[in-house]
Amino acid sequence: MMNLMMNDVKELFNLINNSQNICIAGHKAPDGDCIGSVMALYEFLKLQNKKLTVCIDGKIPFNYKKLVDEEVILKEYNNQKFDLLFILDCSDAERLGKFKDVFANATKTVCIDHHKTNQSFADINIIIPSMSSTGELLYDILKTSGQRLTKEAATYIYIAIVTDTGKFSYSNTTSDTHRKTAELIDLGVDVADIDNTVYNSKPSNVVKAFIDCISSIELHYDNKFGIASITKNILENNEVDMGDIDGVVEFIREIKEVEVSCVLKEYEEKNTKVSLRSKNNIDVSNISVRFGGGGHAKAAGFEIHDTVENTKKVLIEIFKEYLGE
Numbered sequence: 390m391m392n393l394m395m396n397d398v399k400e401l402f403n404l405i406n407n408s409q410n411i412c413i414a415g416h417k418a419p420d421g422d423c424i425g426s427v428m429a430l431y432e433f434l435k436l437q438n439k440k441l442t443v444c445i446d447g448k449i450p451f452n453y454k455k456l457v458d459e460e461v462i463l464k465e466y467n468n469q470k471f472d473l474l475f476i477l478d479c480s481d482a483e484r485l486g487k488f489k490d491v492f493a494n495a496t497k498t499v500c501i502d503h504h505k506t507n508q509s510f511a512d513i514n515i516i517i518p519s520m521s522s523t524g525e526l527l528y529d530i531l532k533t534s535g536q537r538l539t540k541e542a543a544t545y546i547y548i549a550i551v552t553d554t555g556k557f558s559y560s561n562t563t564s565d566t567h568r569k570t571a572e573l574i575d576l577g578v579d580v581a582d583i584d585n586t587v588y589n590s591k592p593s594n595v596v597k598a599f600i601d602c603i604s605s606i607e608l609h610y611d612n613k614f615g616i617a618s619i620t621k622n623i624l625e626n627n628e629v630d631m632g633d634i635d636g637v638v639e640f641i642r643e644i645k646e647v648e649v650s651c652v653l654k655e656y657e658e659k660n661t662k663v664s665l666r667s668k669n670n671i672d673v674s675n676i677s678v679r680f681g682g683g684g685h686a687k688a689a690g691f692e693i694h695d696t697v698e699n700t701k702k703v704l705i706e707i708f709k710e711y712l713g714e
């Protein structure tokens with residue numbers, strides 16, 4: 390934990406002590422880091438007898454369902470006010486989706502995040518882009534309390550780390566990440582059990598939808614750019630939700646020559662979400678920021694209000710700058 394953050398961390402625990410009604414919010418279309426971080430903080434604060442509300446916009450993917458009591462998630466936001474709001478793994482308040490107004494209505498706000506595009510928009514901002522995951526950063530923060538984490542809290546932190554590091558394989562994985570993970574295992578995390586829950590649990594229709602997405606792959610610029618789409622058609626044909634299909638963009642990156650992989654997600658006819666992954670030197674967060682999105686050098690995303698087909702053309706054109714002759 391960086392020294393310069395310690396004042397913010399102390400202030401954070403002061404705020405917890407002085408607040409009764411606390412909200413914990415993650416980003417829309419939640420992933421493992423979002424869910425793991427939110428639920429770890431929830432477990433931690435539960436022991437302090439706070440009134441807790443969780444805001445996550447979007448379905449909890451099937452593999453995380455048994456890890457989250459969906460009863461604790463607020464269904465609709467009706468201008469409830471909170472003494473203290475935690476915003477986790479979000480580079481801006483818009484990422485709260487249908488819960489974005491919770492930010493303006495909270496007395497105090499704390500943002501904990503590792504996206505380098507984060508603009509430090511809350512009252513207290515603990516943003517460390519060198520952290521593999523928000524979960525890893527949250528672990529550092531919670532450890533300073535001196536309170537021993539429960540096995541449940543440790544497990545949520547582990548899920549956040551294991552998913553955002555691609556099972557400890559991405560370049561965001563550090564020796565510190567591994568040391569902290571070792572501590573989590575000492576706290577009782579069952580590594581193989583979590584692997585089965587998070588990764589080895591896909592319903593067959595989800596795998597079929599995945600195959601359909603992969604079949605749509607196009608390769609450009611001597612196979613250096615790979616792009617595929619998750620269309621509403623594929624989702625409907627296989628009866629799956631968007632959030633259930635994970636790993637397409639990482640799968641495309643497995644192609645030897647691919648430098649940048651891209652997946653287009655058709656949410657509405659004119660609302661396409663773009664996910665980008667870079668293998669080596671291209672910083673995809675720069676491209677994402679151009680379109681009002683955020684992310685990391687090797688993993689970033691944004692939305693375009695246009696069709697999948699038009700968005701594809703735009704992206705192929707953009708990567709000509711980077712990967713064309």
Ligand SMILES: [Mn+2]
Nearest residue numbers: 422478523553
């Ligand atoms: Mn994250």
